[in-house]
Amino acid sequence: MRTPTLNGASATAPAQHGDHVALLEARHLVKAYGGNIAVADVSLDLQASQILGIVGPNGAGKSTVGGLIAGSVHCDEGEVWLSGRRIDKLPRWQRARAGLSRTFQLSSEFARLTVMENLLAGSELREFSSVRYGLLGRHRWKAVEERQVDHARALLHEFQLERYENEYANRLSGGQRRLVEIMRALMGQPKVLLLDEPMSGLNERMINEVGTHLARLRHEGLGMLLIEHNVDVVGAFADRVMALGEGRVLASGTAEEVMTNEVVMNVYLRG
Amino acid sequence: MSSAFQAYLTSALLYVLLYTIASWGLNLQFGAAGIINFGFIVFQAIGAYTVAIFSIGHSGLVAGAQTAFAAFSLPFPIPLVLAVAAGAAASAVVGVVVLRRVKRDYQAVVLFVLALIALYVVDAIPGFLNGSAGLALIPQPLAPNAAPGAGYDWAFLGGVAVLAVLCWAFVRALHESPYGRALRAMRENDAAAEALGYNLFSLRMTAFCVGGGLAALTGGIFAYFLTTWSPAGWGYEETFWLFTAVIVGGMGNLGGIFVGALVVVGLQQAFQYIPSVGSSEVGVALQVGLAALLTIVFLWLRPQGILPERLHRIYGRPRGAIEVAPEATEEPEVVGAHADA
Numbered sequence: 001m002r003t004p005t006l007n008g009a010s011a012t013a014p015a016q017h018g019d020h021v022a023l024l025e026a027r028h029l030v031k032a033y034g035g036n037i038a039v040a041d042v043s044l045d046l047q048a049s050q051i052l053g054i055v056g057p058n059g060a061g062k063s064t065v066g067g068l069i070a071g072s073v074h075c076d077e078g079e080v081w082l083s084g085r086r087i088d089k090l091p092r093w094q095r096a097r098a099g100l101s102r103t104f105q106l107s108s109e110f111a112r113l114t115v116m117e118n119l120l121a122g123s124e125l126r127e128f129s130s131v132r133y134g135l136l137g138r139h140r141w142k143a144v145e146e147r148q149v150d151h152a153r154a155l156l157h158e159f160q161l162e163r164y165e166n167e168y169a170n171r172l173s174g175g176q177r178r179l180v181e182i183m184r185a186l187m188g189q190p191k192v193l194l195l196d197e198p199m200s201g202l203n204e205r206m207i208n209e210v211g212t213h214l215a216r217l218r219h220e221g222l223g224m225l226l227i228e229h230n231v232d233v234v235g236a237f238a239d240r241v242m243a244l245g246e247g248r249v250l251a252s253g254t255a256e257e258v259m260t261n262e263v264v265m266n267v268y269l270r271g
Numbered sequence: 272m273s274s275a276f277q278a279y280l281t282s283a284l285l286y287v288l289l290y291t292i293a294s295w296g297l298n299l300q301f302g303a304a305g306i307i308n309f310g311f312i313v314f315q316a317i318g319a320y321t322v323a324i325f326s327i328g329h330s331g332l333v334a335g336a337q338t339a340f341a342a343f344s345l346p347f348p349i350p351l352v353l354a355v356a357a358g359a360a361a362s363a364v365v366g367v368v369v370l371r372r373v374k375r376d377y378q379a380v381v382l383f384v385l386a387l388i389a390l391y392v393v394d395a396i397p398g399f400l401n402g403s404a405g406l407a408l409i410p411q412p413l414a415p416n417a418a419p420g421a422g423y424d425w426a427f428l429g430g431v432a433v434l435a436v437l438c439w440a441f442v443r444a445l446h447e448s449p450y451g452r453a454l455r456a457m458r459e460n461d462a463a464a465e466a467l468g469y470n471l472f473s474l475r476m477t478a479f480c481v482g483g484g485l486a487a488l489t490g491g492i493f494a495y496f497l498t499t500w501s502p503a504g505w506g507y508e509e510t511f512w513l514f515t516a517v518i519v520g521g522m523g524n525l526g527g528i529f530v531g532a533l534v535v536v537g538l539q540q541a542f543q544y545i546p547s548v549g550s551s552e553v554g555v556a557l558q559v560g561l562a563a564l565l566t567i568v569f570l571w572l573r574p575q576g577i578l579p580e581r582l583h584r585i586y587g588r589p590r591g592a593i594e595v596a597p598e599a600t601e602e603p604e605v606v607g608a609h610a611d612a
Contacts, residue, residue, distance in 0.1 A: 070466065096468035108463035110456045116585045121456040122467045125449040129469065131477050134448035135441070141449055149585055166584045181463075188467060 021084045023048050023223040024100070024192045029068050029078035031061075031247075038064045040247045042078075044225075046192060051214060051224045053238030053255070055231050057268060061247035062227045063105060066196050069225070070102045071095045083191055097126075099191035103181045103198055111170035115161065118169050118180055119152040120145065122187035148187070155183045159213060175206035182213065186222075193217070194225045199233050211237045231259060231268070243267070274421045281424040283540060285496060288428075288435045289489040290532035294516040295442045295525060296485030301514070302522035302580075303451060304478035305458035307375065309510055310365075310382035311486055313389045316505040317361050318354035318487025319494035323406040325350035326495075335408045337401040347412035351491045358487020362480040370475045386507045394502045405501020409494050431492060438485065443525060445481070452583070454478055455523070508559045512539075515562045519569050521576030530577050538562070 022045040031039040039061045046052045056062050067073030069080050071092035080088040087095050096102075101122075110118050125148055128141035156162040159179050164172060169180055178198055185193055195214075199207045214224060214237055228234045234241055235255035242252040243264045251261040258264055272280075293315060300306040328344030331337075345353075369381050394403045414423060445451050457464040457474055465471050494500045512535050520531020542558050569576060 072462065072466075091470075092465045093468050093470050096466055102466050104463060104466075108460045108466075110459035110463070112459055112580065113452070113455055114583060114585075117452055117455075117583055120449075120585070121452055121464070126453065126468050128449040129453035129474070130450055131445065131481060134445040134450035138444075138448070145449070166582065168582070184467070 022046060022081070023050075023083060024069070024225065025079075025081040026065070026069055027079045027081075029065060029080075030076045031064055031068055031073060032076055038247050039068060042244070042247070042249055044242060044252075046223045046225060048191075048221050048223050049218050050240065051218055051226050051238045053226045053228060053234030053241040054244060055228055055234050055241060055258070056244035056250075058229070059246075060244040060267075062229075062244055063196055064247070065244070066102070066194055066225065066227050070100060070194055096188065096190075100194065101185035101188055101190035101192070102194035103178075103185055103196060105196045105200065107174065107177045107181065109169040109172075109177045109180050109184075112168055114166050115156070115169055115172070115180055116149070116152055116165045118184050119155065119187050120148055122184035123148040123151070124188065126188075152183075152187060155186060158216075159183055175202050175209070178202065178206070178210060179213070182210070186217070190222070192223045192225065194227070196227045197229060198226070199228065199230060207233060235259060277421040278424060281421070281428045282496075283536060285428050285431055285492075286536045286539075287529075287532050288431050289492055290513065290516055290536055291529045292435055292438045293486055293489040294513050294520070294528045294532055295438060296482040296489075297513050298517050298522060298525070298528055299442060299445065299454075299478050299485070300482040302517060303446065303454040303458060304475055305375065305461070306370070306475055306479060306482075307379035308382050308479070308482070309379050309507070310384075310386035310389075311482070311513060312505045312507065312510040313386045314358045314362060314483040314486035315490035315493070315509075316389070316393075316500070317483075318358045318490030319500040319505070320400055320406070320490075321354040321357040321487065322350045322491040322494040323400075323409045323500055325353050327406060327409055331408045331410070335406075337404065337406060337408075338398050339401055339406060340399050347495075351412075351488070351495070354487045354491035355484045358490070359480045359484035361487075362483025363476065365483075366476045366479040370479060371472055383507065386510065390502055390506065401501075403502055405499055405503070407499040409498045409500065411498060412495055427496060434488075434492075438488075439525060442485075446523075446525070447583075450474075450477075508555070508562075511559065511566075512562055515566045517576075518566050518574075519576055521578040521580060523580030524576065524578045527576050527578030527580075534565075534577075535562070538565075 024046040025044070027043050029039050029042045042061070042065055044052065054062050054065060064073055068075050068078070071090065075088055078088065079086060082095070082098050082100055085098060087098055087100070090098065110121060113121065125141060125145055128137060128144065133141055153162065153165070156165055161176060161179060164176065169177060172180065182195070182198065198210060202210065214226070218224065226234060226238055238255060240253065241255045241258040243250045243258050243261065245267040250263045250267060251258045297308065297311050300308050324339060324341055325343045325345045326347070327342050329342050330344070332339060332342050365385065369378050373381050393400050396402065400406060411419065411423070411427070453464065453469050453474055457469060457471055461471055493504070516531035516535045517528055518531070519534050520529065521527025538561065539558065542554065
């Protein structure tokens with residue numbers, strides 16, 4: 001069994017680093033819209049406690065790669081593996097239940113739900129979201145809800161948003177809503193968190209605040225895929241960086257290696 | 272109180288209760304799950320015809336010189352239970368096609384067209400459900416005779432009031448559960464809800480079926496109370512009256528929807544005292560136009576309705592003073608040093 005590497009050749013099993021199966025692996029992803037190729041043979045892998053940044057100018061295919069991994073965009077070719085399980089044939093909701101959570105490029109908080117309800121919606125209470133439990137299973141979900149409320153309050157405390165617990169999410173600032181989205185994704189205790197431009201529209205203070213939280217989550221073992229337009233943001237927070245251009249991988253490595261790559265610099269200067 | 276006034280009063284109150292129950296069903300679909308069901312009235316009609324078919328019997332068909340594809344004479348409440356089952360089952364069939372394959376805005380169009388097709392089919396095929404004349408002589412449940420009088424009407428109303436309380440408890444339990452929260456999350460942002468692991472099709476289907484079942488329940492009760500049911504009673508405009516009740520009363524607020532139903536039935540009753548202008552069609556057009564105008568005014572000036580959807584606080588924890596930070600609009604600049612753990 002061959003062991004694939006970043007951008008490596010195809011293999012029949014997930015990438016392994018030492019004794020560890022890659023937390024997330026995407027192999028040879030291809031997506032075309034008509035004759036327009038959006039993603040061409042992109043492969044990547046992500047380990048636990050790691051932030052992999054994906055950068056590129058507008059139209060580079062960053063969000064499409066994110067969509068292919070999360071399931072919002074269907075792959076023409078390629079495979080996606082999560083903790084040794086192939087997930088590219090699964091619908092979006094099953095990928096999420098398998099442990100792949102995501103945030104969106106545009107704010108996607110549930111506006112007319114309170115902050116606490118936003119967080120509970122992301123928790124394991126989703127397993128009880130059926131008519132049967134709604135009518136007959138209160139004794140079963142109520143205990144779980146109490147635990148999840150405690151968990152949510154702990155998260156709100158960590159993110160310093162506890163005072164907004166019972167406010168509608170749309171009454172928070174843009175940065176606070178971003179944090180609510182991240183907390184909501186974390187409530188499901190994912191293995192991998194896909195962050196699609198989480199810093200867009202934020203000021204420098206909020207970017208650093210979000211970044212500090214991401215660093216803490218990495219320390220706690222979470223693997224994160226950070227899709228960003230802003231190379232400085234990715235350079236500051238990611239462990240490894242992959243640069244895309246016109247749907248292809250231009251370079252990958254450390255932030256410094258990628259940002260000093262001549263091809264990448266040319267693409268950014270053109271963009 | 273004269274018997275005529277008692278009959279009027281019980282009838283008006285019954286309409287309020289049935290509009291309320293039906294609107295709770297519509298609210299579950301529209302207010303909670305975000306499904307715009309412009310064919311809602313069809314499921315009420317399914318309930319009414321089911322009660323008629325399963326209670327009228329062959330003797331009823333013969334006595335009324337009417338035709339139907341089938342007729343049984345089952346005792347109350349079996350026809351009503353079958354009506355709810357038929358409404359939910361029909362919703363499941365329609366839902367498989369509409370909710371899986373068609374996107375949200377187009378769902379509204381497809382369901383509206385479905386309502387028109389159903390109406391025209393029933394109207395055009397007399398042997399199916401007696402065409403435009405409809406089915407009459409539907410026996411009232413537990414009635415001592417064909418004209419049981421005011422006492423029976425009050426008892427009937429009392430029974431429906433008890434049923435309305437049970438329906439309120441039923442819908443409220445769903446609203447307050449993780450299922451209700453999931454529906455509201457899906458309403459707010461379906462892509463985000465799916466990304467959290469919610470099966471959107473399953474959520475929509477169940478809301479659609481429960482709403483269809485409630486619609487059928489009210490249709491069945493209407494058929495029992497009126498003892499007749501025909502296409503004239505379930506035109507597409509009836510769906511818009513229910514939407515008016517939901518929007519005016521307050522989408523997502525069960526008490527508000529009761530208020531909305533009061534407003535709608537009050538308006539319908541008020542029209543009876545306005546001198547008729549032109550033909551009866553003009554009167555109906557004016558009524559529907561007023562309902563539409565009222566809906567537009569509320570959507571424009573008070574979209575949350577008379578009683579807005581309430582804030583779902585968890586465990587009633589004290590509400591903190593809100594300090595909304597200013598929106599960050601400036602483009603981020605160079606970020607500081609690597610924020611390592």
